[in-house]
Amino acid sequence: MKSYRIIIADDHSLIRQGIKAMIGQEPGLQVIAEAADGQELLDILEEVRPDMVILDISMPRVSGIEAVGQINGLYPEVQILVLTMHANAQYCYHAISAGAHGYLLKDDSDTELLPAIQQIRQGEDYMSPQLASEISKEIRDPKNRLSKREKEVLDLVVKGLTSKQIGESLCLSPRTVGHHRSSLLKKFNMKNSVDLVNYVIKNSLIVR
Helix, strand or coil, rough: CCCEEEEEECHHHHEEEEEEEHHHHHCEEEEEEEECCCCHHHHHHHHHHHEEEECCCCCCCCCCCHHCCCCCCHHCEEEEEEECCCHHHHHHHHHHHHCEEEEHHHHHHHHHHHHHHHHHCCCCCCCCCHHHHHHHHHHHHHHHHHHHHHHHHHHHHHHHCCCCHHHHHHHHCCCHHHHHHHHHHHHHHCHHHHHHHHHHHHCCCCCC
16 A cells, blocks of 8 residues: 655654654554655645644744645645644634645644544544534534535635626626625624624634
């Protein structure tokens, strides 16, 4: 079986070595490179394409969240696992919105790192146990229930476009746009578009 290739990015050498040691215990997983900051990670990705990047949020030069966004935009086939000490849900919202496939707290890494990697490898998102319940209630379930067209409509609603402008942009009839807006309100359990926009902005939710 082909090895699942991983790049680790963390500004602490001991952390990188610890992650590498844990991954080395699992057959079929291979660490192919390490980076000490976000910019070094992006430089490596120009030359080497892994299956997964595991990166911290707090890194010099280019932050983890910024790196996630760039990786997701430039290399959408690369899966991304954020491994961080930040247990604040807001950091998690930013990471998921930027394109991360998983968010794991370092406190959970001893028991959860390998399961997280395997779950993401199988095409599923992963959330650290300490945050899973809160995140699923706040953001993940509604977004996961959106169709591609609903995501496009939501993006334009948040940008402030009117229904007429949305229809012209997406080549939809006013009736179809209205249907999608009603569906979005129902799925997010919001009373009106203002509440929906405020919710998306508050939670830094960027649909993709």
